[in-house]
Amino acid sequence: MSVLIIGSVSNDVLRLQKYFHRISIPNIHCFSTTEAAMNYLVDSSLKDELELIVLDTKMTLSNCEEICQHIHVLKNWIDVPILLSTTYEKNITIDRVFEAGIFDFILKPFDFTHFKTRIQVALKYQKEATLRKQQESMIQKDLFVAKKFQKERTISSIKS
Template sequence: MPMAHRILSVDDSDIAQEYIRAALSDIGYEDVVSFLSSNEALEALSAGTARADLILLDVMMPEIDGVELCARIRALTDWADTPIIMLTSRTDMDTLQHAFMAGANDYVTKPFNRVELQARMRSCLRLKSEMDRRRASAGRRGGGDGAAIAELAEVLGNKAGYQAALLAIPPAAHHRLGQIVLRINGLSETADHPSGDLPTIYRSVAGLLGAVPVPARALFCHWEGDLFCLAMPDSTEQDMRTTAQGFIDAVAGASLSIREGWTRLPLSLSAVLLPPGGRTPGEVLVRGIQMAERLVGDTEARIHVVHDAVGAR
């Protein structure tokens, strides 16, 4: 059955647009508006002559590239929280982090798997619908910024949800939000365990972390791979240290179930703490993930603190 959502696609390639239309049709999205020009797409969105429930943006485009276009769309009040998924053949961390900092909810690499694209689109659309409902409910109750953040906590669980929630946090509450980025130490496809066990290890660690008590209004997600994120409104650096240590202790010495049975793996976590400051949640998140990526050689549990997301100690 065709889905009622309208999808807006921006890609400068005719061939790519045909492929996107066919792929979307195969997974149930028939209402697709295509733009070959990023300038034309931006003009239509600015003028209100285009409508969409979700936007797909190619990263590499002339005139305005996808990351810049994403940022300009986010600056438009009517499109500030419409889900945006980047389609890219580039997987380097800098490009992806710039995309997230610009306001993208998620990305899919080309050539994309249709099942993966469908899952990510459904996740973004479901989250948007739920956040709209919860914000409307909070508005009727007269809740403030803190209430709005709290209402989003139950929606999370994955990267798209976490990013969407950060985008929905009112600007007045940005300076009160701290974040923690966690990385599993010592995991790689060259480690002593089979690479096929990595997804199982990620799921097992996610279960361990999910059982750790966190403040009532904290937002937790498995970002991707060996990275996990937590947003903590109205928390001190000491609160964040205590929470990070709780995550570290939960993983330390854990026995994880993999294909060969219960196996004791030498797992540990490193935590990057980003206490509340003056930057936007997206900027802070990017710095935290970049810092976590540089900890690839860590083998021992450590807590790193980044003040105002500009320096670490």
């Protein structure tokens, strides 16, 4: 399991790393920009084990659109819950980032109990989503086999 942190405020990123270590998640990858994280993900096998992304940013009303674009790029590329770490609490702006694809947010200053709860919920969602995708894939394979079998039976009954 891996966690990706995208953030430029070093003290906040260090605190996030410390909290992840406290909840026994040691495999953490940190990047200062979304572009750097995307470049790394494209060139590595990390995307196969990535279970959570934390976007640590100073969100304001003026840069909300930019943050939404970053979230949109990440959600289009990979289906992993994204948590926004921010000090900003304005409902209208928070609604916009949820619409862009944010899964949840963690408010600063960080509270370990709050952090742990949000992370556990996101990881549970990720596991359930992965299981659902595997089940859907198996159903699609079964449907393909059933259609093929039905087609073969139809053809053999026509020939008879």
